Ligand SMILES: CC(=O)SCCNC(=O)CCNC(=O)[C@H](O)C(C)(C)COP(=O)(O)OP(=O)(O)OC[C@H]1O[C@@H](n2cnc3c(N)ncnc32)[C@H](O)[C@@H]1OP(=O)(O)O
């Protein structure tokens with residue numbers, strides 16, 4: 001019997017992240033410790049090297065990421081000239097286009113591949129911020145080349161203003177919490193492509209394509225859409241119960257691996273409340289909490305990472321169409337680290353299919369078909 005959707009199938013090994021008994025860890029460190037203490041750049045280093053960096057190593061990585069943040073002019077032009085600003089499509093195209101500017105786009109040699117991976121970690125947030133500006137009809141701004149924090153640099157590039165300390169803390173936690181997640185669909189897509197010995201940009205383009213769907217990364221935008229449709233607290237109960245009665249899915253709930261609450265959700269719930277308080281607008285936080293209560297009671301389903309992320313992004317001034325690209329701006333760390341891990345011990349990923357179609361049929365000449 002084939003496991004539908006490969007549920008429960010162990011499809012390979014990784015040293016990067018684990019989900020054991022509902023606990024998520026990056027290289028053995030509980031996500032709760034990282035969310036409470038780590039900068040995103042420390043997490044990038046951890047995923048790339050298997051250890052937390054010393055101060056000198058961290059500063060070197062932060063410097064490198066800062067220097068690589070700017071986009072080639074041709075990519076900014078490509079984004080600006082697009083006939084329609086559909087953020088995930090633009091991100092996917094821009095990631096692919098970045099390969100044009102690599103000295104050796106096809107190489108999978110280790111040092112070159114690490115350099116490409118880190119360049120993408122630096123550039124993807126800039127692509128996302130640039131798309132965010134273009135959507136609002138604003139001119140792109142160059143990212144700061146001397147700012148060590150990816151979170152601060154991203155918010156500055158997106159909004160062209162200095163973010164508050166709470167906003168930077170929230171953005172940093174978002175980046176930490178979304179950085180990696182074992183063999184999720186987009187990461188697995190990246191590994192399948194990498195296993196053919198196609199290059200880093202090819203693998204990340206595939207991952208970006210896979211993240212778009214609403215059953216995966218696209219759920220955060222669908223959550224925001226739902227919050228807007230509900231609008232007020234008194235509408236939560238009827239909206240959700242009617243949706244469930246129609247057998248529709250409520251986005252941001254349920255998970256293939258977690259059967260209780262996603263360990264990342266509580267951090268995002270807390271950020272949603274704190275950002276809402278700071279903005280004097282708790283509506284989106286309160287609506288989210290009320291939806292979660294109804295979902296738990298009616299369906300026994302808990303929020304996944306995408307649920308409270310939606311209101312957090314909203315409070316950070318990130319519009320719903322940009323929410324899935326912002327997820328990618330963090331997951332790029334995991335995607336590229338998984339590609340490097342795949343390349344380091346590669347074997348083509350090529351499973352079998354169980355054939356369930358008809359057999360023993362014959363070719364019938366065209367004139368005899370009726
Ligand atoms: C970053 C991320 O990718 S996190 C996931 C983001 N995706 C979402 O939030 C979309 C909403 N959630 C879902 O669609 C699912 O929970 C998934 C895709 C995440 C996981 O799906 P699967 O492991 O395949 O679970 P499956 O689809 O088999 O669902 C099992 C049962 O729970 C129900 N269910 C699962 N999620 C939901 C939901 N969000 N709303 C309503 N019912 C749900 C299904 O209808 C099904 O019920 P049934 O057995 O009565 O038919």
Ligand SMILES: O=C([O-])CC(=O)C(=O)O
Pocket residue numbers: 180181183184185216256257304305
């Ligand atoms: O692991 C999954 O299936 C989805 C998920 O939560 C993630 O990618 O962060």
